[in-house]
Each structure stands twice: as structure tokens, then as C-alpha cells.
Amino acid sequence: MNELLNGIPWGAIVPILVLHLILMITALVSCIREEKTNGPKWLWILIILFINLIGPVLYFVIGRRND
Amino acid sequence: MTQWTVLYRKEMMEMVRNYKFLWIPIIFILLGVMQPVSSYYMPEILDTFGGLPEGTILEMPTPTGAEVLMKVLSIYGMLGVLILVLSAMGVVSAERQSGVAGMVMIKPVPYSSYILSKWAGLLTITLISLFIGYVASWYYTSLLIETVAFERIFQSGVIYSIWLVFVVTLTLFFSTIMKGNGSVAFVTIFVVFAISTVTSILGKYMKWSPATMTEHTGQVLLSGELNSSFLLAFITTIAILIVILISSIQIFKQKELLE
Amino acid sequence: MELLKASDLVKRFGNTNAVKGINFHIEEGRCVSLLGPNGAGKTTTLKMLSGLLKPTSGSIDFKGEKAKDLRKFIGYLPQYPAFYNWMSGKEFLVFIGQLAKLNRKEAEKRSEELLERVGLTNAKKRKIGGYSGGMKQRLGLAQALIHRPKLLILDEPVSALDPLGRREVLDMMREIKEETTILFSTHVLHDAEEISDDILIMHAGEIAISGSLGSVMEEYRQPILQIEFESQAADWLKSIASYSFVSEVNIQGNKASIVLKDMVNGKQILLKDIVDRKLPIRKFEISQTTLEDLFMKVVKA
Ligand SMILES: Nc1ncnc2c1ncn2[C@@H]1O[C@H](COP(=O)(O)OP(=O)(O)OP(=O)(O)O)[C@@H](O)[C@H]1O
Ligand SMILES: [Mg+2]
Numbered sequence: 001m002n003e004l005l006n007g008i009p010w011g012a013i014v015p016i017l018v019l020h021l022i023l024m025i026t027a028l029v030s031c032i033r034e035e036k037t038n039g040p041k042w043l044w045i046l047i048i049l050f051i052n053l054i055g056p057v058l059y060f061v062i063g064r065r066n067d
Numbered sequence: 068m069t070q071w072t073v074l075y076r077k078e079m080m081e082m083v084r085n086y087k088f089l090w091i092p093i094i095f096i097l098l099g100v101m102q103p104v105s106s107y108y109m110p111e112i113l114d115t116f117g118g119l120p121e122g123t124i125l126e127m128p129t130p131t132g133a134e135v136l137m138k139v140l141s142i143y144g145m146l147g148v149l150i151l152v153l154s155a156m157g158v159v160s161a162e163r164q165s166g167v168a169g170m171v172m173i174k175p176v177p178y179s180s181y182i183l184s185k186w187a188g189l190l191t192i193t194l195i196s197l198f199i200g201y202v203a204s205w206y207y208t209s210l211l212i213e214t215v216a217f218e219r220i221f222q223s224g225v226i227y228s229i230w231l232v233f234v235v236t237l238t239l240f241f242s243t244i245m246k247g248n249g250s251v252a253f254v255t256i257f258v259v260f261a262i263s264t265v266t267s268i269l270g271k272y273m274k275w276s277p278a279t280m281t282e283h284t285g286q287v288l289l290s291g292e293l294n295s296s297f298l299l300a301f302i303t304t305i306a307i308l309i310v311i312l313i314s315s316i317q318i319f320k321q322k323e324l325l326e
Numbered sequence: 327m328e329l330l331k332a333s334d335l336v337k338r339f340g341n342t343n344a345v346k347g348i349n350f351h352i353e354e355g356r357c358v359s360l361l362g363p364n365g366a367g368k369t370t371t372l373k374m375l376s377g378l379l380k381p382t383s384g385s386i387d388f389k390g391e392k393a394k395d396l397r398k399f400i401g402y403l404p405q406y407p408a409f410y411n412w413m414s415g416k417e418f419l420v421f422i423g424q425l426a427k428l429n430r431k432e433a434e435k436r437s438e439e440l441l442e443r444v445g446l447t448n449a450k451k452r453k454i455g456g457y458s459g460g461m462k463q464r465l466g467l468a469q470a471l472i473h474r475p476k477l478l479i480l481d482e483p484v485s486a487l488d489p490l491g492r493r494e495v496l497d498m499m500r501e502i503k504e505e506t507t508i509l510f511s512t513h514v515l516h517d518a519e520e521i522s523d524d525i526l527i528m529h530a531g532e533i534a535i536s537g538s539l540g541s542v543m544e545e546y547r548q549p550i551l552q553i554e555f556e557s558q559a560a561d562w563l564k565s566i567a568s569y570s571f572v573s574e575v576n577i578q579g580n581k582a583s584i585v586l587k588d589m590v591n592g593k594q595i596l597l598k599d600i601v602d603r604k605l606p607i608r609k610f611e612i613s614q615t616t617l618e619d620l621f622m623k624v625v626k627a
Binding site (some may be wrong): 012013016019020026027030053054055056057060061064 | 085086087089090093094096097100104150153154209210211
């Protein structure tokens with residue numbers, strides 16, 4: 001296990017984690033700043049926080065009001 | 068500045084403000100790097116967590132770089148297309164629904180400028196996302212699996228982008244003729260799926276189909292050679308795109324705005 | 327000078343005849359109100375003039391020439407204006423200004439001017455999504471004016487506003503009418519009476535009455551007798567309809583308005599009647615029919 005951890009090229013993994021984080025934070029910021037979302041806001045916040053990748057995408061596609 | 072430019076800049080500004088320029092490219096990057104990363108770790112993951120009996124020798128042929136990238140493109144072909152269609156479904160229909168399309172067209176704006184600025188906006192986000200995602204995927208593949216010549220990436224990317232351009236143009240068309248965002252997405256996805264399926268079933272008779280672009284992409288990736296039927300498919304695809312755009316403009320002209 | 331002329335304008339939606347071949351013209355520099363009840367075809371007519379809706383048949387001439395694309399001469403405020411809610415008020419005006427072929431600098435300058443004029447300077451940097459109904463209406467007015475149109479068309483500019491907002495918009499219209507020709511629709515007759523020079527009354531897709539406000543009022547004005555009682559006097563009011571000099575009696579609770587053919591004798595006889603019967607009278611007034619009476623008459627006919 002330790003060997004495996006050592007073998008991980010962090011240089012390759014970290015950017016991926018960072019992108020996930022950016023995605024989540026952007027969705028979160030957008031959600032909180034939005035006056036109204038389609039559906040309850042707290043639910044969207046939970047979805048964004050706890051469903052990795054798909055949560056933020058769902059929020060941007062259906063949760064956010066684009067007008 | 069022409070009205071087209073003003074409208075195009077508005078599209079860009081809107082996509083920046085609603086974060087589309089951020090989240091769509093990020094999704095394409097993540098979808099693109101997932102494949103090389105998981106291919107790389109698959110043996111180790113199985114080894115560590117698979118609970119295989121001691122001494123089992125894993126006979127998993129490591130995929131070549133080109134194969135990994137083919138997988139990436141097939142993921143783009145499903146999830147990427149889904150994301151693009153869902154994010155573009157309201158491009159005209161939402162503005163018609165809210166009435167703001169009428170507020171724009173009440174000024175002396177050519178109907179073609181309106182539709183073509185929308186189209187250019189969609190192409191911009193589509194091509195940027197595909198390009199960034201695919202390059203990231205290539206980089207990870209080179210890093211973790213094996214190096215693939217950039218030339219092939221470039222060629223396959225360009226050919227693949229023709230297919231995605233076709234998909235978003237179709238979305239624009241349905242968004243112009245229909246009003247509900249959901250039905251736009253549904254019908255577009257259905258039509259894209261139908262074209263792909265028919266093309267792969269009746270391959271012999273469908274050499275002209277835009278959906279063959281995905282096959283040509285694979286061909287270029289694996290062998291670096293273009294199939295001879297590419298030119299036919301390319302020309303018909305361009306012709307279909309032009310027809311779709313012209314009909315979108317004509318239909319938009321007939322639609323009642325401002326209700 | 328004649329600015330715009332509509333000839334035999336027809337609009338059909340499937341089986342509904344929304345506009346049934348109307349003819350009218352608009353003189354340059356006038357403020358014209360288009361009156362009519364719900365569904366009369368006002369919006370449809372205005373949309374055809376603005377170029378957003380193709381007439382089924384008929385023609386529109388602008389300055390004596392057959393109109394091709396009128397949009398650059400016309401500023402239009404729809405009945406339900408819509409905006410890009412993610413833009414600020416200023417951004418929207420600059421955007422719309424550029425679409426109306428102003429260059430960026432002109433558009434900026436004109437936007438500032440108009441924001442000032444419609445009282446949105448303080449809100450110009452805020453998102454339109456957060457504007458109130460009245461603010462949106464004023465922004466709608468500003469976008470209609472951005473390219474200094476020859477003809478300003480306003481579809482029910484004050485219907486959705488509270489009394490204060492109505493007052494503001496009407497005052498603005500009064501200013502604007504000094505500079506440009508205005509055609510606006512409304513079903514608030516009082517507004518029409520207040521600021522328009524000419525009126526067009528539409529009913530069921532046709533123009534029932536048109537002309538300058540003064541001449542229409544003159545032509546259709548009738549003397550009218552208004553009587554108010556302390557309690558109901560319906561029996562007597564019904565009985566007077568048989569007098570030959572009474573042409574119409576409208577009873578509303580304790581009040582009645584009576585149209586007389588012969589005011590001079592009629593009022594004497596009626597007054598005497600009231601006194602004889604000791605009816606509990608509160609008010610006895612001679613006045614003229616208003617635009618509202620005329621409107622009601624047209625609509626009910
Ligand atoms: N797009 C349409 N499709 C079908 N019928 C329509 C359409 N637009 C208007 N109509 C019909 O045409 C008639 C006139 O409508 P219009 O909107 O012009 O009336 P209006 O005078 O503006 O009424 P309002 O005071 O309610 O705004 C109505 O009977 C309406 O139902
Ligand atoms: Mg109307």
C-alpha cells in the first residue's frame with residue numbers, strides 16, 4: 001500500500017483534484033449568489049457538495065436559472 | 068462594429084457570467100484524463116483491492132496510447148455530447164420564451180446575424196472545450212501510457228470536432244423550431260443517436276453520413292491514414308450544416324417573437 | 327405631414343381574425359392613442375407596424391413610401407418587455423444601442439442620457455434581474471428611445487404600473503412627445519384624454535372611431551344629466567324612459583345618467599317630476615358625455 005502511494009505521480013493527480021475542487025467551488029459560489037434556483041437551494045448545495053462531478057454539472061444544467 | 072459582432076460578444080459575455088466557459092472545459096478535461104489514469108492504475112487497483120488469489124498473473128494487455136485516446140473520444144461521444152446538448156438547448160428557445168429575442172429583433176438586426184452569432188458562440192465553447200480536454204487527455208496518456216504523435220492528435224481532434232459541430236448545430240436548429248428546453252434536448256439527443264445507429268448498421272450505404280466522422284477519427288488515430296470516403300462525408304456534412312443553418316434562419320424569421 | 331399610413335391591414339391567426347382590414351394614418355409630431363378593450367387587436371396592430379409581425383394582407387407606408395424594414399425608424403416598447411436579467415441596466419442599453427447601429431461611444435453616451443432621463447442613473451450598475459416592475463418599464467422606454475426613432479410605439483406603457491409609476495411614465499411621455507411622434511395603446515381612457523392629440527378606438531379587430539381628440543369629443547359629445555338620490559329611486563327612473571325627450575337611462579345604484587335629446591325642456595320636466603314626487607334628491611347636474619361613455623358605447627354596440 002505504501003509503495004503504491006509512493007508510486008503515485010502526484011504531479012499527475014493533483015491537477016485533477018484541483019479541477020474537481022474548482023468545479024465544486026464555482027458551482028457553490030454560483031448557487032449561493034443566485035437569487036433563486038430551480039428547486040430548493042439547500043438541496044442544490046448538498047448535491048454539489050456530496051455528488052462528485054455530477055452534482056455541479058446537474059446544478060449548472062438544471063439547477064441554475066439562465067435568464 | 069457590426070451587429071453580428073455585438074451579438075457574438077454578448078454570447079461570450081453571457082457564457083463567462085454563467086460560468087459555462089469554466090465548467091464545460093473542466094468537464095471535458097476531467098472526462099479526458101479519467102481514461103488514461105484509470106488504464107494506468109487498473110492492474111494495480113485490481114492487484115491491491117481486487118482480492119485476487121495469490122499468484123494470479125494478470126494478463127491484461129496494457130492498451131496502446133492510441134487505444135486510450137479512442138476510448139476518450141467515445142466518452143466524449145456520449146457524455147461530452149450530452150453535456151453540450153444540455154448546455155446549448157436553450158440557446159434560442161429560452162430567449163424566445165422570455166421574450167428577450169423579440170427585444171433584440173425589434174432593432175434593425177438581420178435575422179441571420181442573430182442565428183449565426185448564436186452558432187458562433189456554440190462553436191467557440193465546443194471547440195475550446197474539445198481542444199483543451201483532448202490535449203489534456205493526450206498529455207496524461209503520454210505521461211502514463213505512451214507517447215502519441217501530436218500530429219495524430221491534431222488531425223483526429225480536427226476531424227472529431229466536425230462531428231461535435233454537427234451536434235451543436237442540430238441543437239441550435241431544434242432550439243429555434245421548438246420552445247421547451249427539455250424537448251429540444253430530448254429530440255436532439257434522439258436524432259444524434261438515430262443517425263449514429265443507422266450509420267453503424269448500414270455502414271455500406273452511409274459513407275456520406277456525418278456520423279462517420281467518429282470512425283474517421285479512429286482511423287487517423289490508429290493508422291495516421293485518412294479513409295478515402297472522408298472527403299465525401301466531409302462535403303455532405305458541410306452541405307447539411309449549411310442547409311440546417313439556412314433553415315434555422317428562415318424558420319426564425321417566421322416565428323412570432325414578443326408574445 | 328403624414329408619417330405612417332396603414333391600408334387594409336389584415337391579420338389572421340388560424341381562424342381568428344385579429345385585425346380585419348383597418349385603415350388609418352399617423353401625422354408626424356402627434357401623440358396618438360389606440361384604445362380598445364382586451365382582445366380588440368391593439369397589440370397585433372402595433373406589432374405589424376413595428377415589423378415584428380407580418381400582416382396577412384394590406385400595406386404600411388412610411389413617409390409616403392412602401393415600407394420595407396421599418397425597424398430602424400421605430401422604437402417599440404412591448405406590452406411585456408423582457409431583458410437579459412444578468413446584464414446591468416447600462417449594459418443592456420449599450421448593447422441595444424449598438425444593435426440599433428450606434429457606435430460604441432454614441433451608445434454609451436446616449437445610454438447615460440436616457441438613464442438620467444428615466445431616473446435609473448443610480449441603478450444603472452445593478453442587475454436588471456433585481457429591478458422592480460416600474461424600473462423595468464422605464465428601462466424599456468429608454469431602450470425604445472435609444473436610436474432617436476421617428477415613431478415611438480408603446481404597447482400599454484402604464485397598465486402594469488401603480489399610480490405613482492403611471493404618473494412618472496405619463497410625465498415622461500409628455501416630454502417625449504415634444505420630440506417624436508408617439509403611438510401608444512391603452513385601455514385607461516383617462517390617460518388617453520390626458521396626453522393624446524389623436525385617438526383611434528378599436529373594437530373586435532376594426533377601427534370604430536378615429537380623429538383628433540377634440541373633434542371626436544365634439545362630434546360624439548352629448549349633453550347628459552346626472553342625478554343622484556339619497557335612496558333608490560329605480561321605479562321613477564325606469565318610468566322616465568317613456569318620455570320622448572329621453573334617449574337613454576343608465577342606472578347605477580343611487581345614481582343615474584340620462585342622455586337627453588332636448589336638454590332645455592327635458593331638464594325642466596324631470597326636475598318638476600322630482601319635486602312633485604318628493605324624491606330624496608342629492609345631486610342634479612348637467613354635464614357632457616366623456617370619452618369613457620363613448621368607449622362604452624362603441625364596445626357595447
Ligand atoms: N399568436 C396568436 N395566435 C392566435 N391568436 C392570437 C395571437 N395573438 C393574438 N391573437 C388573438 O387576436 C386577438 C387580438 O389580440 P391582441 O393581443 O391584439 O389584443 P389586444 O387588443 O392587445 O388585447 P389586450 O388589451 O388584452 O392586450 C385576440 O382574440 C387574440 O386571442
Ligand atoms: Mg395587447
